[in-house]
Amino acid sequence: xxxxxxxxxxxxxxxxxxxxxxxxxxxxxxAPVGRLADSGVAGRRVVAQRPKLLLIDxxxxxxxxxxxxxxxxxxxxxxxxxxxxxxxxxxxxPAVVLLDLGLPPQTxxxxxxxxxxxxxxxxxxxxxVVIASGQNEREIAMSAVGAGAYHFLCKPVDxxxxxxxxxxxxxxxxxxxxxxxxxxxxxxxxxDGMLGSSPEMQRVCTSIRKVATTEAPVLILGESGTGKEMAxxxxxxxxxxxxxxxxxxxxxxxxxxxxxxxxxxxxxxxFTGAQVQRKGRIEQANGGTLFLDxxxxxxxxxxxxxxxxxxxxxxxxxxxRGLIAADARVVAATHKDLDKGRKEGSFxxxxxxxxxxxxxxxxxxRARGDDLTLLAQAFLRRYALENRRGQLxxxxxxxxxxxxxxxxxxxxxxxxxxRRAVIMGEGQRVSARDLELPEGVDAAVPxxxxxxxxxxxxxxxxxxxxxxxxIALAATELGISRPSLYDLMTKLGLxxxxxxx
Numbered sequence: 090x091x092x093x094x095x096x097x098x099x100x101x102x103x104x105x106x107x108x109x110x111x112x113x114x115x116x117x118x119x120a121p122v123g124r125l126a127d128s129g130v131a132g133r134r135v136v137a138q139r140p141k142l143l144l145i146d147x148x149x150x151x152x153x154x155x156x157x158x159x160x161x162x163x164x165x166x167x168x169x170x171x172x173x174x175x176x177x178x179x180x181x182x183p184a185v186v187l188l189d190l191g192l193p194p195q196t197x198x199x200x201x202x203x204x205x206x207x208x209x210x211x212x213x214x215x216x217x218v219v220i221a222s223g224q225n226e227r228e229i230a231m232s233a234v235g236a237g238a239y240h241f242l243c244k245p246v247d248x249x250x251x252x253x254x255x256x257x258x259x260x261x262x263x264x265x266x267x268x269x270x271x272x273x274x275x276x277x278x279x280x281d282g283m284l285g286s287s288p289e290m291q292r293v294c295t296s297i298r299k300v301a302t303t304e305a306p307v308l309i310l311g312e313s314g315t316g317k318e319m320a321x322x323x324x325x326x327x328x329x330x331x332x333x334x335x336x337x338x339x340x341x342x343x344x345x346x347x348x349x350x351x352x353x354x355x356x357x358x359x360f361t362g363a364q365v366q367r368k369g370r371i372e373q374a375n376g377g378t379l380f381l382d383x384x385x386x387x388x389x390x391x392x393x394x395x396x397x398x399x400x401x402x403x404x405x406x407x408x409x410r411g412l413i414a415a416d417a418r419v420v421a422a423t424h425k426d427l428d429k430g431r432k433e434g435s436f437x438x439x440x441x442x443x444x445x446x447x448x449x450x451x452x453x454x455r456a457r458g459d460d461l462t463l464l465a466q467a468f469l470r471r472y473a474l475e476n477r478r479g480q481l482x483x484x485x486x487x488x489x490x491x492x493x494x495x496x497x498x499x500x501x502x503x504x505x506x507x508r509r510a511v512i513m514g515e516g517q518r519v520s521a522r523d524l525e526l527p528e529g530v531d532a533a534v535p536x537x538x539x540x541x542x543x544x545x546x547x548x549x550x551x552x553x554x555x556x557x558x559x560i561a562l563a564a565t566e567l568g569i570s571r572p573s574l575y576d577l578m579t580k581l582g583l584x585x586x587x588x589x590x
Contacts, residue, residue: 139164140259141183145174145205146221147193155187158248159255169193171205178212184262185255186218188238190229199229203236207477210237214474215265217258221246234517237479268466283319284467285460289452293320300447301327306399308384308444309422311451314501317422318382320451324420325378333377336417338370341383349391350407359408371404374417384444385425389437396440419444432554454496454503461503465491468504469519472511481511483519490521549578 142163146152147170156165166181168174170193178186186209190202206218220241222230230241239258242250283294300307301324309317318337325335343351354369371379381387387395398404399419403412421444430436454461465483473481483491496502510523521527548567556562564574 140185141166141181142255143168143174143177143181143183143186143209145169145186145192146189147191147196148189151189155246155251158251162252163255163259171201171208174205175208175212178209178216182213184216184266185258186216187221187251187255188218189221190226190233199226199233203233206233206236206238210479214470214480215262217262219254219258235479235515236477239480283316283323284463285457286463287452287457287460289457290460293449293451296447296449297323298327300324300449302329303447304418305446306418306444307420307447307449308427309420309449309451311422311424312453312499313424314499315451315453316500317424317451318380320449321378321380321420321422325380325418328378328418330377330418334374335378335380336370336374337380337382339382341386345388345391348387349394352391353394353404354406356406356408359406363408366406369404369406371398371415371417372413375415377417379417379419381419381421383423383425384421385423385427385430385436389435392437392440396437396443399440399443429554454499461491461496462488464500464503465507468507469511472508476511478511479517481517481519484521487519487521487524487526490524490526494526545577549574 140163142159143166144152144155144159145168146155149169152167152169156167159165163185166177166183168177174188174192177183188202188206188209190199190206191197192201192205195201202220206220209216209218214237217239218237220230220233220238221244222233222241227243230238234241239261240254242254283290283297285291285294297320307321307324309320311317321337322335325331338351340348350367350369352369352371354367354372355363357363357366381395394404398415401412402414402416404415405412427436427441427445431438431441454464465488469481469483473479491503498505506524506526507519509525510519514520514523549563552563552566553560556566560571560574564571567574569577
């Protein structure tokens with residue numbers, strides 16, 4: 090119970106506990122009128138809408154005093170126990186709550202108050218809850234903050250401190266809700282949960298929308314952890330096949346001797362251990378989408394059979410003698426350079442061109458700008474909710490460390506680090522140490538000049554490969570003169586062994 094204390098109005102100094110309440114024509118008590126707005130009609134004014142605040146305390150006198158202290162800026166809703174508090178929470182959805190932990194039936198213990206805190210945050214995790222506690226209950230109040238409360242005040246409370254605290258809570262709650270609405274809009278502009286507002290991700294989302302309406306095979310390129318399977322699922326979910334199955338197989342996780350059986354199935358007795366007939370993944374994906382992850386690791390012999398399937402839409406099980414129709418759309422993905430594999434002979438050229446009718450390249454996390462912070466905040470909220478950690482936030486230095494780190498494992502690494510930090514960390518602020526990130530400047534992060542040189546080096550190398558080392562053709566494609574290309578190659582350390590005059 091919040092201890093009774095005459096509460097002084099912060100602006101007038103009037104002892105609010107001594108002010109008599111006034112009643113309307115029907116006898117109900119009214120709070121003092123707050124800010125007034127002209128209604129536009131002469132002689133008439135209406136009360137401006139005030140944000141709602143839920144006051145939870147079992148002492149009616151204290152509730153009355155606090156109500157008078159806060160009602161000039163808030164519409165105060167009152168509750169005296171957990172049941173009425175939860176009912177009021179569901180009905181009014183206040184942005185801020187002032188909660189006394191000593192609620193009936195055991196007002197001398199914090200259990201009921203802590204249970205109320207938990208239920209309030211379950212209803213609306215963005216609600217800012219301020220705990221009222223005595224000096225000897227400081228540890229309990231800190232535990233409540235660890236469970237998701239935003240702040241705590243020591244009893245007996247002071248009206249000026251209460252008002253300032255609740256104003257600050259309302260401001261923070263408003264900012265968080267605006268941020269959540271912005272994220273919702275960004276996700277609506279994205280594709281099936283692929284969060285991101287960077288130009289790179291917007292181009293990816295546009296490509297997914299376009300290709301989803303077709304039946305063309307798609308090859309998704311990108312480093313490990315960039316979300317290739319999520320992109321494949323987005324293509325499936327936006328296609329005419331969305332009611333059909335989405336069957337995924339990681340080609341690098343299955344030995345080459347077994348991959349053929351996994352894909353095409355086998356007949357009973359086809360080989361030792363084949364005691365029953367088994368449908369392969371291609372048949373299982375009939376009417377839907379087959380996602381071939383890490384297609385770059387498929388052996389050449391299996392590439393031939395997959396090529397036939399792509400061309401004819403028929404397969405033959407191992408040990409079988411007849412062709413089986415299989416209507417499955419193929420979406421493949423890899424982190425490898427298939428163009429290089431094609432030239433080296435490890436990846437069949439005809440299979441490459443049949444598979445990559447449309448290519449979608451996913452950018453690495455380090456190239457997505459502000460998307461990094463957006464994704465980190467989304468993961469933090471998700472795992473804080475899953476683990477009942479309340480309202481966690483990143484410390485300012487943590488956000489800087491997130492931006493400095495190069496993220497070789499991309500989104501998967503970011504997701505795993507945040508999940509681990511939520512489970513193992515303590516307190517309401519997630520630090521760079523919680524994420525196991527270096528807190529200082531990371532020398533591994535390239536400078537702008539180094540990043541530009543890396544890009545130029547890669548563009549020149551690829552152009553030379555495409556034109557079989559012919560400098561003149563590569564220079565024309567790159568939009569520079571032959572001497573300029575020679576100078577660039579020398580500057581960038583390209584030895585020119587593949588170059589031809």
